[in-house]
Amino acid sequence: MAKTIGKYEIIRSLGSGAMGEVFLARQAAIGREVAIKTILANVAKGEEAEGRFRREAEAAGKLSHPNLVTIFDFDKDGDTFYLVMEFVKGDDLDDVIKHQALSHSQFLEVLAQVCDGLSHAHRNGIIHRDIKPANVRVIRDGKHLQAKVMDFGIARVEDSNMTATGIVMGTVSYMAPEYIRSGHATTQSDLFAVGVMLYECLTGRKPFAGDNTTTILFKIVSETAPPIDLSAIHGISPSIRNVLDKALSKEPGDRFQTADDFAKALRACKDPSWTGTLDEATAMITKHQEALAQAPPPPSDDTRLVPRQAPPTVVERVAPAEGTAVLAPVPAGKGGGRTGLFAAAGAAALAVLAGGGYLALRPKAAPAPEAPPPVQAPPRAEAAPPAPAPAPQAEAPRPVPAAQVESRPVPVKAEAVKAEPPRPEPVKPAPAKPEPPKPEATGAKAVAALLNADPRQAAAQARTLAANEPGNAEVQGLYLAALYRSGNAWDFERALSRAAASGVTVKKMLAAAPAFREALAQESRLRKAKPPAGILPDDVMAKILAGL
Numbered sequence: 001m002a003k004t005i006g007k008y009e010i011i012r013s014l015g016s017g018a019m020g021e022v023f024l025a026r027q028a029a030i031g032r033e034v035a036i037k038t039i040l041a042n043v044a045k046g047e048e049a050e051g052r053f054r055r056e057a058e059a060a061g062k063l064s065h066p067n068l069v070t071i072f073d074f075d076k077d078g079d080t081f082y083l084v085m086e087f088v089k090g091d092d093l094d095d096v097i098k099h100q101a102l103s104h105s106q107f108l109e110v111l112a113q114v115c116d117g118l119s120h121a122h123r124n125g126i127i128h129r130d131i132k133p134a135n136v137r138v139i140r141d142g143k144h145l146q147a148k149v150m151d152f153g154i155a156r157v158e159d160s161n162m163t164a165t166g167i168v169m170g171t172v173s174y175m176a177p178e179y180i181r182s183g184h185a186t187t188q189s190d191l192f193a194v195g196v197m198l199y200e201c202l203t204g205r206k207p208f209a210g211d212n213t214t215t216i217l218f219k220i221v222s223e224t225a226p227p228i229d230l231s232a233i234h235g236i237s238p239s240i241r242n243v244l245d246k247a248l249s250k251e252p253g254d255r256f257q258t259a260d261d262f263a264k265a266l267r268a269c270k271d272p273s274w275t276g277t278l279d280e281a282t283a284m285i286t287k288h289q290e291a292l293a294q295a296p297p298p299p300s301d302d303t304r305l306v307p308r309q310a311p312p313t314v315v316e317r318v319a320p321a322e323g324t325a326v327l328a329p330v331p332a333g334k335g336g337g338r339t340g341l342f343a344a345a346g347a348a349a350l351a352v353l354a355g356g357g358y359l360a361l362r363p364k365a366a367p368a369p370e371a372p373p374p375v376q377a378p379p380r381a382e383a384a385p386p387a388p389a390p391a392p393q394a395e396a397p398r399p400v401p402a403a404q405v406e407s408r409p410v411p412v413k414a415e416a417v418k419a420e421p422p423r424p425e426p427v428k429p430a431p432a433k434p435e436p437p438k439p440e441a442t443g444a445k446a447v448a449a450l451l452n453a454d455p456r457q458a459a460a461q462a463r464t465l466a467a468n469e470p471g472n473a474e475v476q477g478l479y480l481a482a483l484y485r486s487g488n489a490w491d492f493e494r495a496l497s498r499a500a501a502s503g504v505t506v507k508k509m510l511a512a513a514p515a516f517r518e519a520l521a522q523e524s525r526l527r528k529a530k531p532p533a534g535i536l537p538d539d540v541m542a543k544i545l546a547g548l
């Protein structure tokens, strides 16, 4: 190992990652310890590499925030590019998670600070693109807790085309669905990654787990994370489930719109008694109990909510264990710039999902592949019960062309569908399924008849009706009821906004659609339960209340 790099004296190696090696070094002139990240020659190869890395370092160097690692310098020694940054003592968040070394409330504070740092970066036009626990350092100094986001190594200036060298990197478990699909990462993609970390901090497991990259990518794009078990989570608000649902929404528009909003929600959840606008919501809904009480009594299985998770899907195993994915370079001129490049690579990834085998995996510098995530949460003082086992895998489907992957129906093994963890209200056994109406019966009545037996199917049918009759309060209310009974809070929110845009108010739907009244009555009961367990996020509830 060289003893110096530039004007810095190397002390020791701190570790290595996909981009190169990181050293602890000393800046002799001012006696300051720094961390130096060298960039692998093959990563830095290419005509524009130097300019690109310089611009990135320059952009990241302008950031100054207590929750972001400070960049001091960027230079070249011989053929080696290197980045000089603040040396951060402490532990990587992935180690902290592995050992469950913080309370749930402390984990929320760490993630809120990550959001604080990201908020600063986002306001300055920088997207991190590789948010993951290994890139967050946690400093614990007595009671003081500080998080620092590191490694803007693949961060890009918004709107830049600087990835044209053809290499796209990121750790797949934290990639947002839209980043996988299109290669276009936004601030929302960073926030999705924080959502993944939140799930991991709370459960010790990754929300989209799998023993190979293909499975993980497929799950991120098409499956809902297994619901968290609130009874195993202590000392924080049960509203964390709503926060998590929102953060992990597949659609960027359904997530927290800013890192500040996310940080606020996380900090609010540190208070176990916090229910956000729930108190207000409950009080106001109570005012309308009379109206709601006039609704016909709920059907006998009214408390039975369909699991929010998508049914287990079948994925063919092709790729080796998860690592940092490097999507194969596209020759210059063929990819049409960054988006084209990644779109091609994204299509390739989907082709792999379908059994193609295009995605190349580049192992991390450490020779051993990343271990698969533990099936059970690590032991905690509170002795959390074992986490739900991952969805069973069934036999692989026949490969299909990439273009078909997103739209084809996901093969389901009916017996493999798992129920959501118990809700506070008693769960009555589901009645025998009534005969589903004939396929041609697609009117409001048919949808209403399907509501109990198959809310997802009802929602699918009601969606068409709602699109055809945007101004029909009965239909819009029915659609919302079906979404509610499917546990689909994010589509509920979007449908609510669309109805409002068409002049269909909550009041009108309450009057026209008994199923909508029942859904709100159900939500009201769940929210009044101890602990509260409504399925709608607070801001959606606030919208409903605003419409009353």
Ligand SMILES: Nc1ncnc2c1ncn2[C@@H]1O[C@H](COP(=O)(O)OP(=O)(O)OP(=O)(O)O)[C@@H](O)[C@H]1O
Binding pocket: 014, 015, 016, 017, 018, 019, 020, 021, 022, 035, 069, 085, 086, 087, 088, 089, 092, 130, 134, 135, 150, 151, 324, 364
């Ligand atoms: N500024 C820093 N201060 C202290 N330690 C650091 C600093 N930057 C990186 N490290 C440590 O150096 C090691 C290697 O970091 P690096 O960012 O290269 O890898 P990584 O994040 O694990 O992987 P990847 O590059 O694939 O994202 C990690 O253990 C990390 O905690």
